[in-house]
Amino acid sequence: MELLNQLRFFTSLDAIAVSYLLLSWMVLGYIIESPPKSRVSTSVIMADYRRKWMVQMITRQPRIFDAAVLDTLRQGTAFFGSACLIAIGGGLAAISNTERLRGVAQDLTIDVPEIIWEMKILLALILITSAFLKFIWANRLFGYCGVVMASVPNEIDAAETLPRAKKAGELNIAAARAFNRGLRGIYFALGALGWFLGPIGLLITTTMTVFILVRREFASASREVLLQDET
Template sequence: MHVPSILSVLSPADIAALIWLFGCWMGIGWLTEHPPKNHPSVAKLMVRYRHEWMRQFITRQPRIFDSAILQSLREGPTFFASACLIAIGGGMALVGNPERLRQVAGGLELGQAPTVLWQVKVMVALFFVANALLKFIWSHRLFGYCAIVMASVPNDIKDPLAIPRAHQAAELNVTAAKSFNMGLRNIYFALAALGWLIGPWGLAVTSAIVLGVTWRREFASHSRLVMLRDLPEIGKI
């Protein structure tokens, strides 16, 4: 596909809807990681709990419980990475067969859109899926690093290496969780991008819906209220 041919098939409404989509994606990502101090996001609240986990981990015997938790955390990125690979394969096969793509999508929008436009629409969704795949792979890798560092944490709180290494494990855990959360956001907005199949207004609406859902889960969910209950009592490493 040549750039001029792509730009020529995009209407002003399509361009505006794309700007809205990527604006929502980047905006909620930035707000989640940089929330107001008096209204932290779920992601930021979990940072404190992850540090508290590593603080308690130092003296816990045996550590099988912590191992099981970490294993469950690694299963999430593994599952979603596998799903992303399947989605990318299916999407690329669809893009590579434009006539089939046009037949499948032709009934979703009024008028006859050029085949290249349908390819662009699918590629935008695949962009988010591919980005999610990279985040999930890195998250899985970081949780592995975290497991190794956790294994090196001494059980004796008086050991000079205990607190520094627990802090390192906590930071790796937080970074891995951040990558996982970014991957999930990419999946959400990949679904929003599919709204473009029914036109620019469909894309604008689905982007707004996904934005609202992600905002609510980070800033107005019941789980967030539960996390806030005893947060002042949680210590730091």
């Protein structure tokens, strides 16, 4: 009975704001990965460059440069994965410390039950956990890519050379896709923190997150550079 009494603070506007955040997260991810041909995303443009990279790798002897670039990409996934793990631990500690949550609510003069605060933290944790899993998978895929790259014969004319290089390119693209999904998860987790300011705050921060991601994928200066004619 007490739980139901506390849940009355979770209003229909809260439900709308949370649904808006989760729907934006999923729909925007789909649009970025499967954009219209008339306006491709930066991620799709970079996927083409990754394919070209693996083809060019065939001609480099030795392939130290390619290994160094791949190692840098893999280190990035490890860094963000570690950061997410720390954030998850901090979020779980905050949920378990109800006294601290009550103190925060009093400092902000917000009369909201502890369970609502826990739900708000849990929403951000769900997104961060998803990002963590994506970063771990990206790290593994970059490892697969490295193994396939190492299996590419040194002889350019060998029958296996180009097919294996193309396989490495597709694995690299899959790893980058998982990495980008992890980054979007972090973006929306930060947007989810707006819920602490109420449902209106969550709607505003979610809209800001969508705007930032759309701009960076479809209207950024770096995208224009990538699309410049090279002739």
